Amino acid sequence: MSSMHFCRTLFSPGVFSALPGFVGALNQDFQFRFGPCCRLYSIYSSKFDFTDLTRPHSWYPHARRKRRKIFLHMGPTNSGKTHNALKRLESSDSGLYCGPLRLLAWEVAKRLNKAKIPCDLITGQEREEVDGAKHKAMTVEMADVTSSYSCAVIDEIQMLGCKTRGYSFTRALLGLCADEVHLCGDAAVVPLIQEILKVTGDDIEVQYYERLSPLIPMNVPLGPYSNIRKGDCIVTFSRRKIYGYKKEIERKGGHLCSVVYGSLPPETRTRQATMFNDTTSEFDVLVASDAIGMGLNLNISRIIFSTVEKFDGFEMRELTVPEIKQIAGRAGRYGSKFPIGEVTCLNEDDLPFLHSSLKSDSPTIERAGLFPTFELIYLYSRLHPENGLRQILEHFVDNAKLSENYFIADCEGMLKVAAVIDEMPLSLHDKYLFCISPVDMADDITSQGLTQFAQNYANKGIVRLREIFTAGTLQVPETQAALKELESIHKVLDLYVWLSFRLEESFPDRELAVSQKSACSMLIEGFLGRFGWQRPKTRQLKSNIRSRSILPEC
Ligand SMILES: Nc1ncnc2c1ncn2[C@@H]1O[C@H](COP(=O)(O)OP(=O)(O)OP(=O)(O)O)[C@@H](O)[C@H]1O
Numbered sequence: 001m002s003s004m005h006f007c008r009t010l011f012s013p014g015v016f017s018a019l020p021g022f023v024g025a026l027n028q029d030f031q032f033r034f035g036p037c038c039r040l041y042s043i044y045s046s047k048f049d050f051t052d053l054t055r056p057h058s059w060y061p062h063a064r065r066k067r068r069k070i071f072l073h074m075g076p077t078n079s080g081k082t083h084n085a086l087k088r089l090e091s092s093d094s095g096l097y098c099g100p101l102r103l104l105a106w107e108v109a110k111r112l113n114k115a116k117i118p119c120d121l122i123t124g125q126e127r128e129e130v131d132g133a134k135h136k137a138m139t140v141e142m143a144d145v146t147s148s149y150s151c152a153v154i155d156e157i158q159m160l161g162c163k164t165r166g167y168s169f170t171r172a173l174l175g176l177c178a179d180e181v182h183l184c185g186d187a188a189v190v191p192l193i194q195e196i197l198k199v200t201g202d203d204i205e206v207q208y209y210e211r212l213s214p215l216i217p218m219n220v221p222l223g224p225y226s227n228i229r230k231g232d233c234i235v236t237f238s239r240r241k242i243y244g245y246k247k248e249i250e251r252k253g254g255h256l257c258s259v260v261y262g263s264l265p266p267e268t269r270t271r272q273a274t275m276f277n278d279t280t281s282e283f284d285v286l287v288a289s290d291a292i293g294m295g296l297n298l299n300i301s302r303i304i305f306s307t308v309e310k311f312d313g314f315e316m317r318e319l320t321v322p323e324i325k326q327i328a329g330r331a332g333r334y335g336s337k338f339p340i341g342e343v344t345c346l347n348e349d350d351l352p353f354l355h356s357s358l359k360s361d362s363p364t365i366e367r368a369g370l371f372p373t374f375e376l377i378y379l380y381s382r383l384h385p386e387n388g389l390r391q392i393l394e395h396f397v398d399n400a401k402l403s404e405n406y407f408i409a410d411c412e413g414m415l416k417v418a419a420v421i422d423e424m425p426l427s428l429h430d431k432y433l434f435c436i437s438p439v440d441m442a443d444d445i446t447s448q449g450l451t452q453f454a455q456n457y458a459n460k461g462i463v464r465l466r467e468i469f470t471a472g473t474l475q476v477p478e479t480q481a482a483l484k485e486l487e488s489i490h491k492v493l494d495l496y497v498w499l500s501f502r503l504e505e506s507f508p509d510r511e512l513a514v515s516q517k518s519a520c521s522m523l524i525e526g527f528l529g530r531f532g533w534q535r536p537k538t539r540q541l542k543s544n545i546r547s548r549s550i551l552p553e554c
C-alpha cells in the first residue's frame with residue numbers, strides 16, 4: 001500500500017522541531033504535583049480535578065527547592081543580551097542554553113566548543129555528545145527540568161506568549177533547576193515574568209539594554225534592482241517569491257543570492273547563511289523569509305521588506321510590531337562587516353508603516369502558554385475511557401482552569417494528528433507521542449509519512465525505512481514543485497529520526513534516515529546552485545551534483 005507514495009515523491013522542521021524532549025521530562029513534571037494522587041487515584045479520581053492548572057509552578061519540585069537568581073536581559077535586537085548571558089554560561093561550572101531554533105542551539109554549541117568549553121548539542125533530532133561536557137545547548141522543548149545546573153539561559157523568552165510553543169518556554173521558566181537563570185528577550189515580557197515568579201520565591205534582577213549599533217529606517221524605497229548591493233537581504237514570505245527575487249536579482253542586479261526559508265532543511269539554511277556570511281563567497285545577497293528573524297547573527301547591511309503582509313496559515317495579515325523589529329534587527333549586527341544597519345521597503349507605500357512599527361513599543365505580553373503534561377491527560381482519560389485522544393484533548397482544553405497569567409496552548413495541530421491515529425491500536429502514550437511529533441499536517445507528503453509510520457508501528461511494532469521508501473535515484477529538482485517534494489521528503493526522514501530517539505527499538509534505521517536526509521539536502525543545494533541567473537563558474541561547480549541514490553539496494 002504505502003511505499004508507493006514515496007517511490008514517486010521521495011522526500012523540514014516546523015515549530016514543533018523539538019517538542020519530544022518534553023516527553024522525557026513529563027514524568028518528572030508530574031511526580032511532585034500528582035504523585036500522591038496516583039496512589040489514591042481509585043479513591044479520589046472522581047473528586048480530583050485534573051483540569052486544574054492554576055498552580056503550574058508546583059509541577060517542578062527540583063526547581064522549587066532552590067531559591068534561583070533570575071536575571072532578565074531585556075532590550076531591543078542586537079543589544080548584546082544573548083552575548084552577555086552566554087558569557088555567564090561560559091564561566092559557570094555547568095549549564096544549559098535553551099533557544100527557540102535548532103540553528104541557535106547549533107550556534108551556541110559551536111561557540112562554546114570553540115572556546116574549549118565542551119558542550120553537548122541536544123535537539124529533537126540530534127544528540128551530539130562531547131567528552132567531558134557539563135554544558136548543553138538545546139532547543140527549548142528539550143529543556144532538562146530534572147537535573148541541577150549552575151547556570152541556565154532561556155533565549156527569546158518573550159516567546160512564552162506564542163500560542164503554539166509558548167508552553168515550552170513556560171515549562172523551562174518554571175522548571176529549570178539552576179542557581180542562576182538568564183532570560184533574554186523583549187522588555188514587553190517583564191511585567192508578566194515578575195508576576196509569574198511572585199509565587200516561586202526566586203530573586204529577580206532586570207537589566208535593560210540599548211542597541212549596540214544604529215539601525216536606520218530609510219526614507220526612500222529600494223528603487224530598481226540595480227540598487228541592490230552587497231549585504232542586502234530581501235524579505236518575502238512565500239517560496240515562489242523567494243525564488244522569483246533570487247532570479248530577478250541575479251539577472252538584473254549582478255549578485256548571487258543565498259536563500260533562507262522555513263521549509264528548507266535546517267542544515268541547508270545554515271549552509272546558505274554561512275555562504276552569505278563568508279566574505280570570500282560570491283553569494284553576497286540574501287533572500288529570506290522571517291526564518292531569519294530570531295537571534296541569528298548574519299552579515300546583513302540592509303533589510304528590504306518586499307511586503308509588510310504575510311499569510312499566517314489562515315489569512316493575509318500585516319506584520320506585527322515585534323515581527324518587523326525582529327526581522328529589521330538582523331541588519332547591522334554589532335561586530336559584523338556592517339556596523340550600521342539600514343531598513344527599507346520595495347514599495348514606497350509601505351514605508352510609513354515600517355517607520356511607525358520600528359518606533360513603537362512591542363505590546364505587553366499578558367499571558368504565558370501552558371499545556372497539560374501527558375500524565376494529567378492520562379489520568380483525565382481514565383475518567384472518560386470511551387473517548388479517543390482527540391476527544392480527551394478537546395475536553396481537557398475546554399475545561400482547563402487557569403490563573404490569569406496563563407492561556408492554554410493552541411493544539412489544533414495535535415488534534416489533526418489525533419484524528420488520524422485514534423482508530424489505530426496504539427496506547428494513549430504512543431498516540432500522544434505522535435501528536436507532539438514535528439509533523440506539519442498541512443503538508444500532504446509529511447502527513448502521509450506520519451500515517452504510515454504510525455500504521456506500521458501499530459501493526460508490526462517495528463518501522464523499517466525500506467518499507468516506507470523504496471530504492472531509487474533522486475535527482476536534483478528541476479522545478480519548484482519537485483523542490484517542494486524533496487523538502488517534504490526531508491521532513492518525513494526528520495520525523496523518522498525524531499521518533500527513533502523516542503521509540504528506539506521500533507524505529508531502528510536512524511543512521512540510514514540521517515544519511516538520506518543529508519542526500520536530500522545535497523540535492524536541494526544542487527537546485528539552489530543551479531537556480532537563478534548565475535555566472536558560469538558557479539553554475540558549473542554546483543551542477544556536479546546531479547543525483548543521489550536513495551536507499552541503495554543492500
Ligand atoms: N560585549 C561584546 N563584545 C563583543 N561582541 C559582542 C558584545 N556584545 C554583543 N556582541 C556581538 O554582537 C552581536 C549581537 O549580540 P547578541 O546576539 O547578544 O544580541 P541580542 O541582543 O541577543 O540580539 P537579538 O535580540 O537579535 O537576539 C553578536 O554577534 C554578539 O556576539
Ligand SMILES: [Mg+2]
Nearest residue numbers: 081082184295
Ligand atoms: Mg539574542
